[in-house]
Amino acid sequence: MRPYVLAEITWADARDTAYDLAVLPWGATEPHNLHLPYATDVILAGGVATEAARRAWERGARVLVLPAVPFGSNAMQLGLGPTVEMRPSTQALVLRDVVASLEAAGIGRLAIVNGHGGNDFKPLVRELQAKTDVFLCALDWWRAADARPFFAEPGDHAGALETAAVMHLRPDLVRPLAEAGDGAARRWRVDAFNEGWAWAPRDWRQVTADTGVGDPREATPEAGAAFVDACAERIAAFFVDLAALDPADAYA
Template sequence: MAGRPYILGETSWKSVRGTAFDVAVLPWGATEAHNYHLPYATDVIAAESVAAEAARIAWEAGAKAVVLPAIPFGVQTGQLDIPLCINLNPSTQAAILADVAATLAGNGVRRLLVLNAHGGNDFRAMIRELQPRVNVFLCTLDWWSCVDPRPFFREPGDHAGELETSVVMHLAPDLVLPLDQAGDGAERKSRIAGFREGWAWAPRPWTRISADTGVGDPRASTPEKGAAFFAAVTARIAGFLVELASADPADLYT
């Protein structure tokens, strides 16, 4: 049985060599604790699933999108004291991104979307540095940020809260422990007003802000909420891919 033509890991060279791909999608997740009830691969599951569904919709609309294998490790410098939260430093991520982009450029793929699924990853500075050196249009988005979550969730949460828990309950229900085993995701707030209010920033040492590694209460989560949000997000990202695939990177502005 042939694989999905828009998922590189399922596609043979016989198919790939005959396809001129318009845009590549690189899902980038993390491997880290997500409260007591979600798997360490939560961000990878979300990245791969959102990328695949958005690419399917875009493909069926005529855009030749291809989803690359996901990068499963993210920036975890604030979680180094939590066992097996696997860290990639930003400089390592930048090197990986540069190598992937250079490969795509050599293969004639002219657009690359980094589809991010981890709050600790930030690709914007990397893209600013890399873009002048590679003949591939580079862009990034955080999958959870492209649709307002407030109509879907009572309290979306920041990490392993209602939003993430509901989405994983939809995508991988067998990997979610019963919610009565989850912590409440209470966050200890900074003593400094600028950090509390969000207009100043510093990395958060995770075990000092959360007793259970979660930030956000997951107890109102349901798979139905997750399915609805997932559908809205993937439809919007698919539309973005269709536009991106047909756009001239040298002529993006009216």
């Protein structure tokens, strides 16, 4: 039993603990090339969040990892097998109810650990924060550390970064890389979209033949372990700082 994982503790454990911070992993259910599972984003968000919480707990922060939300915003992948989308408007309602539950439990801080690039929690958090006393924040786990020391080409979706991380966390769910597609992706004809200062959603069927964006063949379990370790360490330090934060005196 890990005392920082809600799914594994009992009422007897929970009633005697004053939790500083709740952590909500949030992923998606969508295809990840031919070698990774549909739950890749759930596995990675949950795995990194749990490891970070373990480290924070050992440093005295009473962190509680909630069960992961397995559905994300991915309308452009609907129809690619059993992709399951949760609309942003529905995500807002789910988040509202989770926060209300935490408020009733006396937990005053929530950090969303996002595992899916299509999820955008900024507008959801901004709107909800005005209506609750629970301090809200969100992060993308893979941005916690610089990927460049670990991968020559991290990739964007089911590439080397995600593949290596799943190899580390759930190697039993990774198919041989010889079966993976090369993750080749077509670029926009409009330069501003490629340069990143303008944005439009990608039509996944036109962009990639294997649903991947980025070549996974560089991935190794060792690189995945090193990158997950770097991200979990930085997120753990953030959890410790956040657990000690007084939201009423949050600015220096």
